[in-house]
Amino acid sequence: MKYYILFGPPGAGKGTQAALLRDKHNLCHLSTGELLRAEIAAGTALGAKAKELIDNGMLVPDEVVEAMIENKFDTTGGVSGFLLDGFPRTVAQADALKRILARRGQKVDAVLSIMIPDSTIRERIRHRAEIEGRADDASEATISNRIATYHAKTEPLISYYKDAGLYREIDGTGIIDEVNAALSALMQVASSAPLPYAPDALAPIISKETIDFHYGKHLKTYVDNLNNLVKGTAFENMSLEEVVCKGEGGIRNNAGQVLNHNLYFTQFCPASDYSAPDGKLLEAISGTFGSYDGFVEKFSAAAASLFGSGWAWLSADADGRLVITQEANAANPVQKGLKPLLTIDVWEHAYYIDYRNARPAYIKALMQIINWKEISRRYEA
Numbered sequence: 001m002k003y004y005i006l007f008g009p010p011g012a013g014k015g016t017q018a019a020l021l022r023d024k025h026n027l028c029h030l031s032t033g034e035l036l037r038a039e040i041a042a043g044t045a046l047g048a049k050a051k052e053l054i055d056n057g058m059l060v061p062d063e064v065v066e067a068m069i070e071n072k073f074d075t076t077g078g079v080s081g082f083l084l085d086g087f088p089r090t091v092a093q094a095d096a097l098k099r100i101l102a103r104r105g106q107k108v109d110a111v112l113s114i115m116i117p118d119s120t121i122r123e124r125i126r127h128r129a130e131i132e133g134r135a136d137d138a139s140e141a142t143i144s145n146r147i148a149t150y151h152a153k154t155e156p157l158i159s160y161y162k163d164a165g166l167y168r169e170i171d172g173t174g175i176i177d178e179v180n181a182a183l184s185a186l187m188q189v190a191s192s193a194p195l196p197y198a199p200d201a202l203a204p205i206i207s208k209e210t211i212d213f214h215y216g217k218h219l220k221t222y223v224d225n226l227n228n229l230v231k232g233t234a235f236e237n238m239s240l241e242e243v244v245c246k247g248e249g250g251i252r253n254n255a256g257q258v259l260n261h262n263l264y265f266t267q268f269c270p271a272s273d274y275s276a277p278d279g280k281l282l283e284a285i286s287g288t289f290g291s292y293d294g295f296v297e298k299f300s301a302a303a304a305s306l307f308g309s310g311w312a313w314l315s316a317d318a319d320g321r322l323v324i325t326q327e328a329n330a331a332n333p334v335q336k337g338l339k340p341l342l343t344i345d346v347w348e349h350a351y352y353i354d355y356r357n358a359r360p361a362y363i364k365a366l367m368q369i370i371n372w373k374e375i376s377r378r379y380e381a
């Protein structure tokens with residue numbers, strides 16, 4: 001089951017896009033705004049309470065929308081997933097969603113964000129007021145309140161979901177079909193994780209040329225291959241990790257390479273931003289390997305001695321204990337029930353441009369650009 005959040009300011013076109021995506025990807029479109037308007041139309045007690053708040057551009061209490069969402073999860077069948085529209089709208093609601101999904105053994109797959117400037121928000125809502133006649137679209141004061149509520153309460157979710165590695169943003173100012181194609185691309189099984197740094201920011205340790213080839217061409221090929229291979233199969237609606245664990249042959253290999261590369265490219269930071277591991281992760285590193293230096297020695301040796309193409313990994317087992325493994329070709333530690341934390345790609349395409357055949361020099365340099373905050377996040381997630 002997939003759980004997508006459709007994110008964006010009022011008037012971003014979430015409803016329009018949700019209707020298109022729902023049909024294309026067999027999803028249930030869950031719009032809290034529509035659910036609340038249905039309560040109002042039916043004249044329920046909840047509707048009466050919600051109406052006044054909505055008409056003033058304010059939010060309805062968390063427990064009301066959370067109960068509505070949970071009820072829909074319980075009573076909806078026959079779909080491949082859910083497209084949440086208008087929920088979560090606050091950090092508290094995002095925490096609640098995490099808890100609701102965890103109880104079901106599920107998690108958010110991606111946050112698909114449609115961005116438009118405030119001036120476009122106003123134009124779109126005024127236009128919609130003429131067509132749909134929604135009460136909360138009618139007055140400029142209510143629109144202003146909704147925009148202010150969005151900036152104050154909902155916008156903080158951008159960094160919340162960026163920190164969780166789930167945030168994907170597209171430009172919502174184009175025509176409906178363009179926006180839809182961009183959103184659909186984000187919902188395919190495979191996509192390249194956005195780089196959290198500029199392509200030249202890791203130079204000279206990883207040059208822009210290597211990023212252009214390794215991220216821009218090698219990873220893209222695996223992404224395209226996988227999306228083509230899974231078309232029309234049961235794998236189409238699985239998470240990437242599931243495809244890696246359940247797939248075979250070309251599907252498993254391409255999925256493994258997408259997962260491996262996405263973890264690899266999102267684990268770095270410019271050398272000037274480097275800070276050493278700390279907190280729980282450092283405790284675990286010291287507990288297992290004696291010290292950080294002891295870890296680097298073992299991890300580097302695993303990467304240097306791996307024969308042929310593959311990946312060296314630091315992972316955590318179910319009890320939070322750390323292990324170093326060598327995985328051949330496209331394999332990933334998730335196949336062994338481990339949680340992958342940190343990796344060194346020792347396929348030659350990762351280092352040949354910058355280091356030629358000097359794999360140990362590449363491994364040594366890489367340790368200066370590891371974003372340990374991200375590795376800690378993965379460890380504690």
Ligand code: ADP
Pocket residue numbers: 009010011032033034036053054057058059060061062065085086087088089093136146
């Ligand atoms: P829009 O996103 O265009 O403002 P919606 O249809 O999503 O419109 O929501 C309309 C109104 O319903 C909101 O302004 C708010 O008052 C209420 N509402 C919708 N979703 C939530 C939510 N998750 N939490 C609290 N209030 C909500």
